[in-house]
Amino acid sequence: MAHAQSTIAGPTAYVGGSPVSLTLPVTASVGGRCGFATGGAPSGAFDAGQIDQAGWSNQFPFVLNCNGAARVAVVSTNGGLRSAVQPGETGYVGIAPYTVSLNLVGAGGANASAQCSVATLVATASSPCTFLGPATQSRGLRIAPSSQNLAGAYLQVSAPAYPGPGVLVQGSYSDTLTVTVSAAL
Template identity: 40%
Template sequence: MMAAVALATAAPCLAQTAYYGGSPDRLSLTVDVRASVAARCGFAPASAPGASYVEPDFETQGFDRVAAFKLDCTSASRVGVVSSNGGLATGAAAGPGYAALAPYDVQLTLNGNALSATATCGAKDLIASSNACAPTYLPAVGPNFTGPASASKGLRLPGPATIGSDSTIRLKAGAYAGASILTAGTYVDTLTVTISPAT
């Protein structure tokens, strides 16, 4: 944002100007003052996205979880998400006919003062090499929001978010229906959410 302030004294009228020794008794002076305010963007204090979910028997039950957070941005912003594994993964080796990675979807909804943005990706789409989003369990909507967020990367909220509206990150999986059987073990993934002012 740019603010400009100009201070000027009124130019004297000829009838009011008195000269002493050939010099005017008043001079006109103009001072231009310019200032700028940088965009501020982050998560609202004590409201950064954070949650930990344990889903027993997810392969037969699936899950649907939502974590809320608040944005605090004075300008347009972008939010990016990175999946550490590209799905729920176990460290166990998967033999022939078995799988060690289970899919789930991530839906990101950003709510600002007057505008909102939503996109859905599969966790597999939220790793560095992905460009497009192809969710498995939720309808495809919006662009890829693989992070880390930057001025040009991540889901874009086109206006400020300063009034404390909830934004959400939704995690959803149905019962596993892959061609290969999931190998026994504990499956984990970590999502990292970042935010940046947007261009």
């Protein structure tokens, strides 16, 4: 014959009758996430016309989507508007300088801006621009606090009519600017 035994659990007794407290810390972190907003990357093309005859300017707007501080940086392919044919004769040039301005918009009215000669936006520049890219956590123009889908940021290119020195050779001139973004430290 078998017998079943039942045990009913009752309150646990502690020495001294007081309960024991336990502290269990719970922590988490969120890494930096930063990029261009959907449809908000800088893009487009601009034809400055006859750069030896008149000044020119154009803005390329963009929108950042960052959950904290960000850095934006720029790289120029040619370091200026470069002619496909480089002259060999003294007194003639095949590259024209221009200015690149960067304006960033952050939450709460925070703004950051800087301007450089395009010649300082190439990797081999002896005195590189403060926002020479590519962007990293510590490289590029910094905006803080976050810039979550805020309009107003732009890259601007401009120059007066080419003043010299030298004479620009006839032809088409071009350059390409690459803009990158990174979460910042």
